[in-house]
Amino acid sequence: ILNVEQSPQSLHVQEGDSTNFTCSFPSSNFYALHWYRWETAKSPEALFVMTLNGDEKKKGRISATLNTKEGYSYLYIKGSQPEDSATYLCALDSNYQLIWGAGTKLIIKP
Amino acid sequence: DAGVTQSPTHLIKTRGQQVTLRCSPKSGHDTVSWYQQALGQGPQFIFQYYEEEERQRGNFPDRFSGHQFPNYSSELNVNALLLGDSALYLCASSLVVGEQETQYFGPGTRLLVL
Numbered sequence: 284i285l286n287v288e289q290s291p292q293s294l295h296v297q298e299g300d301s302t303n304f305t306c307s308f309p310s311s312n313f314y315a316l317h318w319y320r321w322e323t324a325k326s327p328e329a330l331f332v333m334t335l336n337g338d339e340k341k342k343g344r345i346s347a348t349l350n351t352k353e354g355y356s357y358l359y360i361k362g363s364q365p366e367d368s369a370t371y372l373c374a375l376d377s378n379y380q381l382i383w384g385a386g387t388k389l390i391i392k393p
Numbered sequence: 394d395a396g397v398t399q400s401p402t403h404l405i406k407t408r409g410q411q412v413t414l415r416c417s418p419k420s421g422h423d424t425v426s427w428y429q430q431a432l433g434q435g436p437q438f439i440f441q442y443y444e445e446e447e448r449q450r451g452n453f454p455d456r457f458s459g460h461q462f463p464n465y466s467s468e469l470n471v472n473a474l475l476l477g478d479s480a481l482y483l484c485a486s487s488l489v490v491g492e493q494e495t496q497y498f499g500p501g502t503r504l505l506v507l
Contacts, residue, residue: 287435317495326397326498327483372435379449380426381485381496383435 285310285375289384296363297392303359304387306373311336311351313375313382318347318358321386322369330358330371363391395420397486397499405505406474414469414502418486424448425467426496427459428483436483442467471504479506 288307296302306316318330331340333349333356340347344361360367370388374381398417406412418425424443428436438451442461461467465486471478481503485496 315494319498324500326500329495329497332495374435376494379441380438380451381428381436382438383428385433385435 285313285377285382287373287375287382287384289371289373289387291387292385293388293390295390295392296360298363298365300363301359301361302363302389303357304371304389306356306358306384308354308375311354313377315376316349316356317374317376317381318356319372319374320369321372327372332376360389363389365391365393367391397484397497399482399484399499399502401502402500403503403505405507407507408474408476410474410506411470411472412474412504414471414482414484414504416467416469416484416486416499418465418467418484419488419497422486422488422497423465424487424489424494425461425465426485426487427467427469428485429453430481430483430501432480439469474506476506479504 315334319327321327331347336351338349346359349356368391370386372386374383400415426441427439430436440450441448445461456472458470481501483501484499487494487496
């Protein structure tokens with residue numbers, strides 16, 4: 284059974300600072316790893332899909348890497364802005380289902 | 394292009410009652426998945442429907458059932474509601490493009506069981 288852990292559970296970051304958080308998994312027995320961004324009272328928004336060891340994806344100030352051999356993915360945010368405040372979740376795509384971590388709640392302090 | 398829509402947005406039921414939640418997928422999507430999210434946890438997979446059939450099911454009891462219609466919309470039914478069924482229920486639709494499949498989510502239905 285795949286188990287997805289995310290750390291930290293929450294994070295307070297000063298506006299303008301860069302930050303990163305982790306998604307870890309014990310097995311690489313999945314098809315893809317997804318990162319989602321979820322703002323309060325909105326729908327989860329897909330950020331990245333990664334499938335291969337060493338994958339790196341970037342969208343604006345946000346980027347992600349995948350290391351299936353060591354069992355982790357990092358999400359990086361450069362120069363945090365207030366609009367980056369949200370919960371960031373990773374999910375493993377395995378056998379037609381997404382297996383989710385509990386998320387990292389990011390709060391940007393102005 | 395409307396995204397994934399869900400109805401109702403909020404719902405209050407009592408123990409033992411039955412509930413039906415509805416989902417309309419993003420235009421062009423043929424696959425619908427349902428998730429339950431309890432407070433402080435990540436979403437838990439309930440089941441996925443494709444071509445009007447349940448293709449995969451998570452670890453949920455038979456009280457949870459679903460249906461997909463020819464227009465790809467879907468319903469989630471929960472019978473004999475328990476207090477522990479109180480949660481946010483998310484619907485996601487998807488379409489496989491090449492080798493990647495991204496699920497697009499609706500805003501959810503928040504169910505409170507009293």
